[in-house]
Amino acid sequence: MPLLRELRLNEQDDLKNYLRMPGHVFDELLSKISITTYNKKGYCKSISPEERLVATLRFLATGQSYESLKFSTGIAAQTLGCIIPDTCRALCKVLQKYLKMPETTKEWEDIALGFKTRWHMINCGGKHIRISPPPGSGALYYNYKKFYSIVLMAVVNHSYEFVYVDVGKQGRISDG
Numbered sequence: 001m002p003l004l005r006e007l008r009l010n011e012q013d014d015l016k017n018y019l020r021m022p023g024h025v026f027d028e029l030l031s032k033i034s035i036t037t038y039n040k041k042g043y044c045k046s047i048s049p050e051e052r053l054v055a056t057l058r059f060l061a062t063g064q065s066y067e068s069l070k071f072s073t074g075i076a077a078q079t080l081g082c083i084i085p086d087t088c089r090a091l092c093k094v095l096q097k098y099l100k101m102p103e104t105t106k107e108w109e110d111i112a113l114g115f116k117t118r119w120h121m122i123n124c125g126g127k128h129i130r131i132s133p134p135p136g137s138g139a140l141y142y143n144y145k146k147f148y149s150i151v152l153m154a155v156v157n158h159s160y161e162f163v164y165v166d167v168g169k170q171g172r173i174s175d176g
Contacts, residue, residue, distance in 0.1 A: 128147075150168050
């Protein structure tokens, strides 16, 4: 990708702003997901793992539509619609290893006890994030608080570490 090479060589601050992470973090992430994304299914094999990751990071960082993103990535909107969800799934698999997500009931109970002991709080819930409704979505994103939103749910342990994150459910779904 010519833009990425140019930013790497000359503009490290711009590279960090463009990717929303330093170049070495991008490289490390790329090394962990390349096998997962490159040979996935039978389509788009000509699009490199680097291009897939850059397109996905730009999509996540800017919220641009596939139609808008196709101009900066040089990848057709329909193709972005295939590779971005695939790359997001690969990112989730990689990130779950780093989040130390609890696997047993005991681990979840330990997190709840640690949070209660340190912060004197229990059973925290979700949060509605205000949005402009997507075109043609009707009332899917309209919540009981009388505005359009997506739901963010994050579980954090008593040491400020995220152990689970889910974001993007339509606002009409409860944040509880």
